[in-house]
Amino acid sequence: MRIVLFILLLAITSAWAGSLAPKLDIGRGGQCVDDPKFMRKNHMKMIVHQRDDTMRLGIRGGKYSLAECVNCHASKKDDNVLGSSEHFCQGCHEYAAVKPDCFECHSSKRKAVAEAAK
Amino acid sequence: MTQKTFGQSESRYFYLLVAFGLFIAAMGFGAAHYMEEHGHVVTGMNQQVVWGMPHVFAIFMIVAASGVLNVAAIGSVFGKVAYKGRAPLAGMLSIAMLAGGLAVLMLDLGRPERVIVAATNFNPTSVFAWNLPLYSGLFFFVSLYMWTLLEQRMNHWVKPIGLAVFTWRIILTTGTGLIFAFLVARQAYASAILPPMFLVMSFTWGLAVFHVVQSAMYAWNGKVHDPAILQRMRNLLGIFVIGTLYLVAAYHLTNLYFARQTAFEHFILRDGGIFPCLFWGGYVVFGSLLPLLLIYLPSLGKPRFVVAASLLVILGSFALLYVFIIGGQVFPLSIFPGYEVSSSFGDGQIASYHPSLPEFLLGFGGLAIAFLTTIIGVRVIDSLLPHDAPDRRKDNH
Amino acid sequence: MSDEVNLNRRQFLTKASAAVAGIAIAPGMLLFDFAHGRPLGEPASSTVRWGMLIDTTQCETGCNECVSACSKENGWPEARTSTDVQWIRKVDLKQLSTGRQSSLPMMCQHCAEPPCVDVCPTNASFKRADGIVLVDKHRCIGCRYCMMACPYKARSFVHEPVLDHDSDMPRGKGTVESCTLCVHRVDKGGTPACVEACAKAGHRAILFGDLNDPNSEIYLRIRSVTTSQLRADLGLNPGISFVGL
Missing domain, CATH: 1.20.120 (Four Helix Bundle (Hemerythrin (Met), subunit A))
Structure with a gap:
């Protein structure tokens, strides 16, 4: 009896949690630089690793670029990864209750076409 | 050690002082929060005067924290009995002022939340970086010293530990002086x-x-x-x-x-x-x-x-x-000797600095931390009260 | 390995420059047109040392083109108050003995022995292999010791929250920043924004290049004319040299 109750409870809570899962605007989306499952779990490590390589050693063109994250995943509506619970970075980070530190200094907006041509 | 009881009025007085200290310390934290929220633009500091009033307070406390240990050293290292009864209070004051001074220094950082970075990325050529182990070492040695003083079974360790404290504090204050002495850029x-x-x-x-x-x-x-x-x-x-x-x-x-x-x-x-x-x-x-x-x-x-x-x-x-x-x-820095210089960045001009209220509050907050640590320490550890040993007459100069 | 690549690249550059020398209008622009930067994935190399030669006799008093260009390129607002950042500034000089007037742009001097790097407690200030001195803002705790240590007042502290971020140049409140020699452009084979702006304004007071390359224009100029470094008495060996000081 107890087990049945437990399973029932689990089913209800997970369904409830599922309904809370963020509905994300993935922007352009498409093929990510790595397996999405891997990226979901490890994107911060990858970005930090490449950040140190680029910043301190000057290695350019690595595949885990924060600017490229933003370029792909910024909302098509306002070119931003932040702004609401649907925006790619903000939505998921709100769900996971983790504060992303990146955008205090980095741009959260898709690189404007004009700026890219600079 | 005799049990000391506190009278009711005395107790009330104590809690009043604690409340006062807490209030000032809270103002200091409030000021630090305000500075962090808005950036240092709300202070009097600017691109020319990058260290301001908080640093005056912090450096006073850090320098005095080391100096107060002299009282302990004269007793423990140089064997003057008159100072021995004062060593515990000196140790307590040292810890209190160091804590207050460091709190001010940390809270004035542009990125106080990243202070852990200073521990994980250690630059061996930086005097600031040297000071980190020096400060934590002082906390450690003084705490150890207090233990040897206050715990009777540890008493025979007082002299060697006292010597270690004395040596450490000399190095520490040298380090504080070196922060400035190494700045080749400035007259x-x-x-x-x-x-x-x-x-x-x-x-x-x-x-x-x-x-x-x-x-x-x-x-x-x-x-x-x-x-x-x-x-x-x-x-x-x-x-x-x-x-x-x-x-x-x-x-x-x-x-x-x-x-x-x-x-x-x-x-x-x-x-x-x-x-x-x-x-x-x-x-x-x-x-x-x-x-x-x-x-x-x-x-x-x-x-x-x-x-x-x-x-x-x-x-x-x-x-x-x-x-x-x-x-x-x-x-002004002398970058172009033989020339009169001017620029939008204050070259060749005397810079201006008007300390702001948050800076003073932060500084007084640090003093309040030292004050609180001291009065609570004195209240809790009865033998911090300077006592004159009965055999002081034997202590000849 | 990377040295070899660099040598090949250098030979290529030399030949290419020689081939078009006849039609070159602005030799300073040549490097910009023909260099393609370091290959992707390769770290900055210590065989290169980036630097500048500033000709104060060509720099016009009152002209602010380099400053505006830097501000625009790197997304810092041009200064209004004493708390505003200035990565580059124009300094006007008047010789005390003769009254001779001149002007020059002042920025990070990219020292070979940078005091800011020595004093930084967290290694946030660092010198890249190719001589560019940078602040790793991820590590900067905002203690401002580097600002105390710099003899050129090259560094600025960000006193206010940054609201408008530039994609190429992240900036944030509570950290220290300074001229990066436009590292994001240089890595792509370009020249710093100030150099370009100065040339565009017709002054060509700033020459940018590799101080280690015997065939570079900057190397040849420094070899042929008298140049000086600021605060040479300190022995910091800045990467920026001056003509006419």
Whole structure:
């Protein structure tokens, strides 16, 4: 009896949690630089690793670029990864209750076409 | 050790003091939060004066924290019995002031939440980085020292641990002086005399703080000073004040002699408005000469004159630090000798600095942390009250 | 390995420059047109040392083109108050003995022995292999010790929250920043924004290039004319040299 109750409870809570899962605007989306499952779990490590390589050693063109994250995943509506619970970075980070530190200094907006041509 | 009971009114008094300390400390944290939220634009600091009032407070506390240990060292290392009973209080004060000073320094950072980065990325060529293990080491050694003093079974370790504390604090204050001594860029700093100057300043300021706190505790407990010991500690303060004056004079006189430094010295000593005022009036007259008068005039031997002298020394030290830290930054760097220069970035001009309220609140918050740590420590550890050993007559000088 | 690549690249550059020398209008622009930067994935190399030669006789008093260009390129607002950042500034000089007037742009001097790097407690200030001195703002705790240590006042502290971020140049409140020699452009084979702006304004007071490359224009100029470094007495060996000081 107890087990049945437990399973029932689990089913209800997970369904409830599922309904809370963020509905994300993935922007352009498409093929990510790595397996999405891997990226979901490890994107911060990858970005930090490449950040140190680029910043301190000057290695350019690595595949885990924060600017490229933003370029792909910024909302098509306002070119931003932040702004609401649907925006790619903000939505998921709100769900996971983790504060992303990146955008205090980095741009959260898709690189404007004009700026890219600079 | 006898159990001490506190009277009800005394207790109320204690909690009132704690509440007062907490209030000031809270104001300090509030100010730090305000500065972090809005950025340093809400302080008086700017691109030319990058270290301001918080650093005056912090450096005073850190230097005095090291200096107050002298009282302990004279007892434990040099075996003067009169000072032994005062060693626990000196240790407590040292920890308290170091905590207060470091709190101010940390909370003034542009990114205080990242202070852990300083521990994980250690740059061996940075004096700031050296100071991190020096500060934590002082906490460690002084705590160990207090334990050897207060735990009777540990008493036989007092001397070696006391020696370690003494050595450590000399290195620590040297490190504080080196923060400035290594700054080749600025006329006011790059000088090998700064570490010894800071060392003697620490002797003076630490002893002055000790006098004030000791007298307050005596008054609190209705005890009177032993005139012989008071006489001795008063004379010691006098010697330290003279020593500090000597090194400060040597620092300025050598600078005056170097042609490239004379413009800076004229500014600090004669033409710089608030800076010569604070130097001559604040530090030399009120912070040194007047205390010396109070100490050495034979008719003024009473405890309250020693306390007055100590308070003046402390105020004088703030004046001296203000001139040293702020005055050293407002004077323009000499990048183009032989040219008159001007720019939008203050080249060739005396920079301006007006300390703001949050900076003062942060500084006083640090003092409040030291105050709270001290009064709570004294309340909890009964034997912190300076006690004169009955066998002090054997202690010959 | 990377040295070899660099040598090949250098030979290529030399030949290419020689081939078009006849039609070159602005030699300073040549490097910009023909260099293609370091290959992706390769770290900055210590065989290169980036630097500048500033000709104060060509720099016009009152002209602010380099400053505006830097501000625009790197997304810092041009200064209004004493708390505003300035990565580059124009300094006007008047010789005390003769009254001769001149002007020059002042920025990070990219020292070989940078005091800011020595004093930084967290290694946030660092010198890249190719001589560019940078602040790793991820590590900067905002202690401002580097600002105390710099003899050129090259560094600025960000006193206010940054609201408008540039994609190429992240900036944030509570950290220290300074001229990066436009590292994001240089890595792509370009020249710093100030150099370009100065040339565009017709002054050509700033020459940018590799101080280690015997065939570079900057190397040849420094070899042929008298140049000086600021605060040479300190022995920091800045990467920026001056003509006419």
